[in-house]
Amino acid sequence: MQHRTVGELMTRKVVSVQLDTPFKEIAQTLADNAVSAVPVLDNLGRPAGVVSEADLLRKAADRSDLSGRTPLPHLEAWQKARAEGCTAGELMSAPAVCAHPDWTVVEAARLMEVQELKRLPVVDEADVLLGIVSRSDLLRVFLRKDEAIREEIAREVIGRTARLGAAGVTAEVNRGQVALHGTVSDLLLVPVLVRMCTGVDGVVSVSEDLRRAPAGGDRAAGAATEERAGESRSPA
CATH class of the missing domain: 3.30.1340.30 (Histidine-containing Protein; Chain: A;)
Structure with a gap:
């Protein structure tokens, strides 16, 4: 059986940002392209991490709220450091968890489940970005x-x-x-x-x-036995 591969299902035209892309430009990129996350590429075109709406929203959640209607969330030290970031390289989740184009749907789905991810950058043998595959892409096999x-x-x-x-x-x-x-x-x-x-x-x-x-086979053997028995009973 031939499973469909990640390379067949992935989106090849990928929206991405660079390590030094500033906060507001990331937010604008997400809004303009109606996506919730983008890969962050180094200067060789390799995914260094992924920056998402959740990463950007952490900055707003960590700010003081004079109304007092909602409690300030508890952030670990690493989360607080990322919340204070101003560029994609400082805000992103890293390292990037990636897939390869020859992977099957099963392999990609298992990695997404284990890592609790919604998407995977797809890279070649040199780790250069080729595309991105999402949960919705994998679900296309059920069509x-x-x-x-x-x-x-x-x-x-x-x-x-x-x-x-x-x-x-x-x-x-x-x-x-x-x-x-x-x-x-x-x-x-x-x-x-x-x-x-x-x-x-x-x-x-x-x-x-x-x-x-x-x-x-048992029926045939039984029939043969009966036939032989009949022959032995026949008069000479």
Whole structure:
């Protein structure tokens, strides 16, 4: 099975700022491009970090409020230092957590989940920025047509396991939900089929109604035994 890659899904036209970009220019860049964060590049075009609305908002939150209606947030020393920053290099979250264009959707999604990130700069082998991939980009795999998913399952999952005893299996797909029907030679094959179907891009869930196929070999052997017995009872 071929998962779609980060390189296929990423946005190539990336809005970015430099390490020395001032606070107000960062805010203007975010507003003008309707984005919530941008990579911060060094002089070689490599992401040094990411600066977001949250990083800018920390400066406002750390200021005194004479009304007293909301408490002053507690900031760690490193947060306070960043709140006092005036340039992208001083305000950004660093180092930048990046992906590579040949990564699969699964790899990028796992990194986003572990690091609690909404986007990943995508870099080449020299760490130069190529694009950016967001959560919404990764979710595009779930826009695949049901027929495309069904065809891939028939070809890559059922087709590959047919010789193992899955030749009697069919798949139905409705809104990304896969239902497997039919028979298998060994019930140990069922979790394998489910796991493989789950790995197909665009699959939301997998259910199965699979049964063990009748032992055709046993029936044939029984028929042969009966035939031999009949022959032995026949008059000479």
